[in-house]
Amino acid sequence: MSVTPEVLELLKEISAVEGVRGAMLATASGPIGAVEHAHLALAVASDLSKTVRRLVVASTTANAPLRELLINFGPSRMMLRPFAEDVLVVLLEREAETGPIRQLLDLEIERMQRAARGEPTEASPAYGLGEGDDDINELLSSPLGPILREIEAVYHNYRKRGGLDQVKTRAIMHDQMREWLLCCNPSNYTLPLLLDGLSETMVDDPPNRNRFVGEAQGILRKAGALR
Numbered sequence: 001m002s003v004t005p006e007v008l009e010l011l012k013e014i015s016a017v018e019g020v021r022g023a024m025l026a027t028a029s030g031p032i033g034a035v036e037h038a039h040l041a042l043a044v045a046s047d048l049s050k051t052v053r054r055l056v057v058a059s060t061t062a063n064a065p066l067r068e069l070l071i072n073f074g075p076s077r078m079m080l081r082p083f084a085e086d087v088l089v090v091l092l093e094r095e096a097e098t099g100p101i102r103q104l105l106d107l108e109i110e111r112m113q114r115a116a117r118g119e120p121t122e123a124s125p126a127y128g129l130g131e132g133d134d135d136i137n138e139l140l141s142s143p144l145g146p147i148l149r150e151i152e153a154v155y156h157n158y159r160k161r162g163g164l165d166q167v168k169t170r171a172i173m174h175d176q177m178r179e180w181l182l183c184c185n186p187s188n189y190t191l192p193l194l195l196d197g198l199s200e201t202m203v204d205d206p207p208n209r210n211r212f213v214g215e216a217q218g219i220l221r222k223a224g225a226l227r
Contacts, residue, residue, distance in 0.1 A: 004112075006111075006112050007025060007032070007112065008032075008033065010108045010112070011023045011024065011025065011032070011033040011037040012037060013104065013108070014037075014088075014090055014101065014104065014105070015037045015038075017100055017101055017104065018096070018100075019092055019093045019095070019096025019097060020090060020091065020092055020093075020096065020101065021038075021039070021076065021091040021092060021093060022037055022038035022039045022040070022090075022091045023037050023038055023088065023089065023090045023091065024037055024038035024040070024045060024049070024088075024089050025083065025086050025087070025088055025089070026048070026049035026050075026052050026053050026086055026087040026088075026089055027049070027085075027086045028053070028085065028086075030046055030049060031045040031046055031048070031049040034046075034049075038089070038091060048089065049087075049089075052080055052087045052089055053086075053087055055069070055080070056080070056082050056087050065082070066080065066082055067081075067082070067182070068080065068081050068102070068182055070098065070179060070182075072094070072200070074094075075093070075094050076091060076092060076093060076094055077091075077092040077093075077094055077096070078090070078091055078092065079092060079098060079101065081105055081109070083109060084113075088105065088109075090105075094200070094203070095201060095204070097171060097172065097175050098175055098178070098179065099171065099174070099175045099178065102178070135178065135181055136174050136177055136178065139177060139181070139186060142186075144186060144187075144188070144191075147188075147191065147219060147220075147223050148177070150219050151173075151194070151195070151198070151216055151219055152169070152170065152173045154212060154215050154216055154219065155169055155172075155173055155198055155212060155216070156169040156170070156173075158202070158205075158208040158209075158211060158212040159172075159202070159208075161205075161208055162204075162205050162208065172198075172201055173198070176194060176197040176198050176201070177194065179197055180193060180194045180197065188220075188223050188224050188225045189225060191220050191223065191225040192220060192225060192226065195213065195216050195217070195220065198212075198216070199212065199213050
């Protein structure tokens with residue numbers, strides 16, 4: 001995709017979201033926005049651009065094209081979103097909520113794709129948490145719903161000790177459920193992956209993190225997800 005004012009504006013918008021360290025576009029010609037928006041040295045950004053493009057090409061060649069990929073790097077994370085023939089790279093704080101970023105990207109990418117086809121575009125609506133989410137609602141209405149609500153209640157019980165209210169803890173829980181949906185097929189057998197994701201959001205509170213994991217593992221054992 002050619003570098004247009006819309007693409008540069010998107011990188012600027014992403015970089016302004018809370019919890020985002022920066023953003024760039026990995027293209028065949030090299031990284032776009034690496035210095036001004038991703039705050040990376042050009043040499044580092046160039047290597048990163050080549051690596052993520054190879055990763056996306058490999059997944060497509062293996063007949064498993066990526067829609068999104070989240071990679072953890074110690075205190076930070078990287079979100080990859082294929083975008084036409086390029087890859088959007090978003091650098092995140094480890095604790096950053098991906099919901100607002102994901103919603104922004106969905107809206108803006110669709111708008112720019114319409115513009116590229118010569119179709120009329122409309123201003124993007126406001127984005128953020130608290131919007132309806134069919135995937136989450138469907139998951140909570142499934143046989144896994146009671147287990148997920150029980151895990152959420154335990155998670156909230158420990159997070160409120162650190163000052164988080166129920167709205168915040170529910171937003172984090174739903175964010176981790178979205179990542180769970182993206183990485184695997186939700187089932188009793190993959191519930192430990194959701195638990196791992198939730199525990200990673202509590203690295204700032206090791207004592208309560210350990211207590212939460214222990215109690216949540218008890219729930220998983222009752223569900224047959226752990227022995």
